Amino acid sequence: MEDLTLMLRSAIPVDDVDILMLSPGDGIAVIWLNLSERPDVKTLLDRHSEEGGYAICTWFYGNLGKHNMLVGLRVEMREPTRSVFHLAFKVKDHQEPLSLIAQAGKLWCVSGPPPAHLVGTMEMTVHDFVQKVVNYSGQGMMIELQPHLIAELQQHLDEWKRIK
Incomplete structure (x- = not known):
């Protein structure tokens, strides 16, 4: 595994994160x-x-179990080409x-920053939101995590909430 400091230093800056709710308990995190x-x-x-294509994803963590915990995602693309990039999030933010x-x-990674007309809480259909994002940023990349990665993140977030 790569060094944590290197992964955090090389992480792509996140301009913003939105939530696209599909139904209660189901949605997509839109990562600008x-x-x-x-x-x-x-x-x-x-x-x-x-x-199309696929990637192998793994979580990495900084300051695990502390108030200033960081959660990172290492995305190793295998198709259509081989490439690796990292995303990092401050849990408190x-x-x-x-x-x-x-x-x-589910994560949808798109080129940011988000356009002003999509910033803030608003109600619109999923189709309208997706169309506005695609028109502005392109299709981006949808990542669907395997169940063990979902469970791992949930476990660490639960721990963070207990100590917060």
């Missing part, structure tokens, strides 16, 4: 990524949407979307 210094990942997201990921296991 700042790809200004990572055009390779922008190209990867574009290729993934055109060609992203508790709600991380909780949704720990329930539904």
